[in-house]
Every structure is written in C-alpha cells, then in structure tokens.
Amino acid sequence: MKVLDESYKGVSEGTLVPLNELGLPAPTTGGLLIVFWKGQ
Amino acid sequence: MVYVGPFETKESCQSWKDEYELPFPVISDEDGAIFKQLSNGWVPYTILVGPDGKVQLWESEFDEAGFAAAVEKLYREPAEAQPEPEPAARLAPQPAGRAGAATIVILGGGAGGLVAAYHLRRRFSGKHRIVLVDRSPDHLFQSSLLWHMVGQRRADQIRRPLSDLTRRGIEFINDEVVEIDLANKLVKTHSEKIDFDYLIVSLGAQLVPETVEGFDEMALNLYDPKGAGMINAALESFSGGRVGVLVTSMPFKCPAAPYEAALLVDSFLRKKGVRNKSEIHVYTPEHQPMPVAGPVMGEAITKVLGKRDIRYHPLFTFEKMQPGTHTIIPSGGEPEKVDLLIAVPPHQAPDVVRSSGLIGASGWIPVDKHTLRTEHEGVYAIGDVNSVRLANGKTLPMAGVFAHYEAKVVAEQIATELQGQRSDAAFSGKGYCWLELGGGKAGFAGGNFYNEPEPSVRLYPPMRFWHWGKVLFEKWWLRHWF
Ligand SMILES: Cc1cc2nc3c(=O)[nH]c(=O)nc-3n(C[C@H](O)[C@H](O)[C@H](O)COP(=O)(O)OP(=O)(O)OC[C@H]3O[C@@H](n4cnc5c(N)ncnc54)[C@H](O)[C@@H]3O)c2cc1C
Numbered sequence: 001m002k003v004l005d006e007s008y009k010g011v012s013e014g015t016l017v018p019l020n021e022l023g024l025p026a027p028t029t030g031g032l033l034i035v036f037w038k039g040q
Numbered sequence: 041m042v043y044v045g046p047f048e049t050k051e052s053c054q055s056w057k058d059e060y061e062l063p064f065p066v067i068s069d070e071d072g073a074i075f076k077q078l079s080n081g082w083v084p085y086t087i088l089v090g091p092d093g094k095v096q097l098w099e100s101e102f103d104e105a106g107f108a109a110a111v112e113k114l115y116r117e118p119a120e121a122q123p124e125p126e127p128a129a130r131l132a133p134q135p136a137g138r139a140g141a142a143t144i145v146i147l148g149g150g151a152g153g154l155v156a157a158y159h160l161r162r163r164f165s166g167k168h169r170i171v172l173v174d175r176s177p178d179h180l181f182q183s184s185l186l187w188h189m190v191g192q193r194r195a196d197q198i199r200r201p202l203s204d205l206t207r208r209g210i211e212f213i214n215d216e217v218v219e220i221d222l223a224n225k226l227v228k229t230h231s232e233k234i235d236f237d238y239l240i241v242s243l244g245a246q247l248v249p250e251t252v253e254g255f256d257e258m259a260l261n262l263y264d265p266k267g268a269g270m271i272n273a274a275l276e277s278f279s280g281g282r283v284g285v286l287v288t289s290m291p292f293k294c295p296a297a298p299y300e301a302a303l304l305v306d307s308f309l310r311k312k313g314v315r316n317k318s319e320i321h322v323y324t325p326e327h328q329p330m331p332v333a334g335p336v337m338g339e340a341i342t343k344v345l346g347k348r349d350i351r352y353h354p355l356f357t358f359e360k361m362q363p364g365t366h367t368i369i370p371s372g373g374e375p376e377k378v379d380l381l382i383a384v385p386p387h388q389a390p391d392v393v394r395s396s397g398l399i400g401a402s403g404w405i406p407v408d409k410h411t412l413r414t415e416h417e418g419v420y421a422i423g424d425v426n427s428v429r430l431a432n433g434k435t436l437p438m439a440g441v442f443a444h445y446e447a448k449v450v451a452e453q454i455a456t457e458l459q460g461q462r463s464d465a466a467f468s469g470k471g472y473c474w475l476e477l478g479g480g481k482a483g484f485a486g487g488n489f490y491n492e493p494e495p496s497v498r499l500y501p502p503m504r505f506w507h508w509g510k511v512l513f514e515k516w517w518l519r520h521w522f
C-alpha cells in the first residue's frame with residue numbers, strides 16, 4: 001500500500017458516484033468494483 | 041470491474057493491462073481527477089458501487105472479508121446474526137511484557153507465515169527480531185496453481201522471493217527446519233540454531249505422494265508446481281479420452297480445488313475442441329463436495345458439475361493405482377480406467393512437527409480455536425498444520441483464508457503482549473473463497489465456520505464479477521506483503 005496524497009477525503013457508504021461524468025462504466029449485474037491501483 | 045490508474049498515461053495503463061493480462065478495462069486518470077474525487081489518497085483503494093450508483097463499500101486493504109461484506113449489502117439481505125467471538129478474558133493469563141528485545145521465529149513462509157511476519161513488523165520498528173524460516177526461496181500463491189494447470193499463469197508469475205522481506209526488516213533464513221526443541225525454546229535448521237521467545241508454526245501440510253504406490257508413474261500432482269506444469273503439458277497434447285481428478289485421502293487443503301480443477305479442465309477441453317471426445321470424472325472419499333459447508337453447498341456444486349457433464353464419484357475410497365492397466369482401484373470396488381490422472385496426494389503434518397511433541401490425536405497441532413495458542417507457552421500454530429474442531433464435529437478446512445486471518449490474530453496478540461498489555465484479538469471462524477468455474481466465471485462462498493450447531497456458509501451465484509475478484513486478489517496478494 002502506498003499513499004499518494006493524504007489530503008483527499010474519499011467516499012463513504014451511500015455517496016452517489018457520478019459514473020457518467022467521471023467516464024466510468026455503469027454497473028451491469030450487481031455492482032461495479034472500481035480499483036485504484038498504481039502499476040509501479 | 042474497472043481499474044483506474046491515477047496519474048498514469050493511457051500507454052502505461054495499456055502496458056500494465058497487457059503485462060498482467062487483466063480481463064477488464066484499465067482507465068488512465070492522467071490528471072488524477074477521478075482519484076481526487078473518490079479516493080482517500082491511498083493505492084490500492086477499492087470502491088464497490090451498487091446498481092443505484094451509490095457506494096456500498098470502500099476499503100484500502102483488499103481482502104475477502106471486504107468482498108463478503110459488500111455482497112451482503114448488494115443482495116440486500118441482512119447478515120445473519122453471528123455469535124461474537126468469546127472474549128479474550130476467558131483465556132488463561134499470559135505473562136505480559138518481557139524486558140528487552142524478543143525474538144519471534146516464524147516457521148514457514150506460506151500464506152500464514154508471510155502474513156504473520158508482515159503484521160508483526162508493522163507493529164514494531166526494529167525493536168524485536170522477526171525471523172522467518174522456509175526451505176523454499178520463494179513464497180508460492182497456491183491458488184494460482186489451478187490457473188497454471190490450464191496455462192493461464194506461468195510458474196514464475198505466482199511466486200515471490202522471500203528474500204524481498206528483508207527490505208521490510210524481516211530476517212529470512214532459507215533453510216529446512218530439522219528440529220523444534222520446545223523445552224529449550226530453540227529451532228534448528230541444517231545450518232543454524234535459533235532461540236525464540238515466541239514461535240509461530242505455519243509449516244502447512246506435507247504432501248506425501250510417495251506413500252501411494254504407482255503415483256509417480258501414473259498420476260500428476262495437482263498440488264505441486266511441477267505437477268501442475270505437467271498437467272498443462274498433458275492437456276495441451278490431449279486429443280480425447282478419460283480424465284480423472286482423484287482425491288486420494290482426507291483431509292486435503294482447499295476443499296474446493298479438485299472441483300475447480302475439473303471445471304477448468306472442462307473449459308480447457310471445450311476451447312481445444314476435444315471435449316466431445318473426452319469424459320471427466322471426479323473421484324473422492326467425501327460423501328459430497330465440501331462436506332463441512334453443509335448439504336446446500338454440496339448440492340450446488342454437484343449441480344454445476346452435472347451441468348458440465350462432469351461425472352461425480354463420491355465415497356470413492358481410493359486404495360491403489362495400477363500404472364500397467366492405467367486404473368485406479370477403490371477398496372471393495374471396481375477398477376476405473378483413466379487416460380489422464382490428476383491427483384491430490386495424501387497430506388500429513390510435516391515430519392519436523394510430528395517429531396516435535398506438538399501433535400495431538402488428530403495428527404495435527406491442537407490449538408485454542410480463537411487464540412491459536414498451543415499448550416506450550418509462547419508457541420502458536422496457524423494454517424494447515426493446526427487442527428480446530430468445529431461444533432458439528434468436523435474440522436476447520438485447510439485454506440489460505442484461514443491461515444491469513446489466524447496469522448493476523450496471532451501477530452496482534454504477540455505484539456500487544458510485548459507491549460505489556462493483554463490482547464483481545466480472537467479468530468472468529470469467518471472465511472471466504474472463490475470457486476473458479478472456468479470460462480471467466482467464478483462463484484463465491486463465505487460464512488462463519490464457528491457458527492453453532494453448523495457452520496453457516498452461503499454460495500453466491502456464479503458471475504464474471506467473482507472471477508475478476510479472484511484475479512484482483514491474486515495481484516494484490518503478490519504485491520502487498522513484499
Ligand atoms: C491448488 C490449490 C488451490 C488452492 N486454492 C485456495 C483458495 O482458493 N482459497 C484458499 O483459501 N486456499 C486455497 N488453497 C489452500 C492454501 O494455499 C493453503 O491452505 C495455505 O497456503 C496454507 O497456508 P500455510 O501457511 O498453513 O501453509 P503453506 O502456505 O503451505 O506454507 C508452508 C510453508 O512451509 C514451508 N516448509 C514446510 N516444511 C518446512 C521445513 N521443514 N522447513 C522449512 N520450511 C518448510 C514450505 O516450503 C511452505 O512455504 C489452495 C491450495 C492449493 C494446493
């Protein structure tokens with residue numbers, strides 16, 4: 001695990017995620033898992 | 041599932057997707073706008089969004105428990121009421137706080153040993169010695185042997201050098217443990233003697249195919265990297281015939297693995313275009329798949345096998361192999377001819393454990409089911425090598441997920457005790473696993489194995505989502521601890 005910027009607030013349960021605005025796909029069956037990951 | 045690469049270019053995301061063969065989109069978030077809006081600044085950072093666009097779960101440490109919690113929410117079913125683990129107060133008092141630096145020796149760098157070393161090191165910055173001993177230079181992510189078997193992973197993709205742990209301040213001794221001297225609190229390897237204050241035994245189960253006559257000539261070992269590679273080569277050149285997946289004896293680790301193997305072989309042969317010229321049979325002494333998880337789970341898996349035309353032979357009490365006639369013979373039953381035999385060999389506690397005085401009547405190390413303490417002070421046993429009796433009289437299955445959570449609990453207890461306090465960390469009996477079905481799909485099962493009178497375990501319907509979860513978990517595991 002590594003921290004890129006600790007000042008970000010993150011989301012909490014129930015936060016509405018504007019998927020379209022962010023260019024992320026909408027959930028199909030069940031849900032959408034979004035994973036932030038750095039290759040290196 | 042979607043991966044987002046914060047501050048990554050399109051090209052770097054694409055090359056990363058190619059390198060890891062990720063089967064889902066990898067989106068570049070070049071200016072970090074998405075990351076800024078949704079994350080807490082850490083990577084990895086995972087968010088599960090429900091069908092209504094609302095966050096169901098977020099977490100910075102990816103693990104199976106998080107997945108299970110998310111699923112409970114997604115399915116909008118209240119979690120069953122589970123008994124809380126018994127309070128640590130009922131446990132025998134332990135000596136608190138030792139003066140000076142302690143040496144904590146961890147035997148085995150598999151699932152349990154690795155997690156224990158990591159969590160212990162996180163708790164103290166160098167004050168106490170953490171020594172991990174393994175005869176293998178590498179940690180092996182054993183679940184991925186199933187993908188290796190069907191050519192979806194190379195052997196080097198599912199290992200990590202244990203010597204990398206030294207960067208974290210964990211001493212690594214690459215040698216075989218030959219004696220555990222409990223009276224003198226000493227461990228011997230071929231070349232070293234190591235005194236310990238605390239000992240965590242996580243040596244896993246020893247595979248003993250040599251106890252089955254004809255195994256070497258006739259069977260390919262599903263539970264061993266070399267064997268899994270040989271299965272892959274045999275499948276590549278397979279042009280049709282009878283494939284047998286055989287469980288030689290009980291207990292064996294990962295109760296789902298033989299069924300997953302049969303399903304993956306089915307997918308492989310379909311893709312190759314020879315499934316119509318082949319039969320797949322599963323032979324096992326169990327009366328149903330994953331008996332500890334109850335009849336509903338058993339029926340569900342049997343149904344999946346049936347749908348894929350995989351013939352199931354429960355209560356097959358294997359007796360011997362006859363390489364000359366290519367048959368396997370059950371006690372008191374008819375021989376079965378197989379052209380390609382994929383086998384789970386017998387398991388036993390490692391020799392060094394058996395000669396240590398730690399073994400109980402079960403043939404494994406008895407431990408307190410919440411604290412994982414053995415009856416010897418300062419000595420813990422976690423993972424496959426221990427034996428925990430459940431309320432229904434069966435034993436806790438051997439699985440990486442239990443080794444993982446048990447390791448965390450033991451690390452927490454030792455660390456707290458070394459600070460002179462009493463820990464109430466206790467293993468709850470909860471565990472989860474993916475059930476790989478082939479064709480990019482997986483099921484997911486999870487629940488509480490300490491539930492009384494029976495474990496309460498649910499199987500969630502097969503989806504691509506679970507398969508991707510398993511892929512993600514593998515990537516996470518192979519990076520996180522090193
Ligand atoms: C094909 C397959 C699929 C699986 N799939 C899953 C799954 O999907 N989910 C799941 O939860 N579990 C799964 N498992 C089971 C899981 O891998 C094991 O339960 C887990 O690894 C147990 O962890 P452990 O630390 O107890 O032992 P191990 O991980 O086996 O580690 C034991 C370590 O001890 C070392 N060792 C042994 N003897 C000595 C000695 N004398 N001296 C020095 N070192 C020694 C070994 O080299 C090894 O590194 C699977 C297993 C297999 C084989």
